Amino acid sequence: MNExxxxxxxxxxxxxxxxxxxxxxxxxxxxxxxxESDCASVLKxxxxxxxxxxxxxxxxxxxxxxxYKLADEVHIHAxxxxxxxxxxxxEVAGGLGLKRNVTINIE
Numbered sequence: 001m002n003e004x005x006x007x008x009x010x011x012x013x014x015x016x017x018x019x020x021x022x023x024x025x026x027x028x029x030x031x032x033x034x035x036e037s038d039c040a041s042v043l044k045x046x047x048x049x050x051x052x053x054x055x056x057x058x059x060x061x062x063x064x065x066x067x068y069k070l071a072d073e074v075h076i077h078a079x080x081x082x083x084x085x086x087x088x089x090x091e092v093a094g095g096l097g098l099k100r101n102v103t104i105n106i107e
Contacts, residue, residue, distance in 0.1 A: 022093035054094025
């Protein structure tokens, strides 16, 4: 459960790249999130992300998660895949999900 999860996101037409690193702190058992991004909005959101409890974040409804609340506060585009990717990173780092790719194909 103390494995780092790295998620790389190519957001699509905006051409913004984001890398999310998630890792459980063995002392607090909370997931720490670090983000590198070309997107100013994602970077602004990342400054407010505090360590999160993987169980609380994953079990909350989508509008109640800390990540989506922060995304809303900085007005991240509704179709942006980054908040979802952060949640997936939390899920995997916290031992609640497997490292499997997620794909959206637009045709």
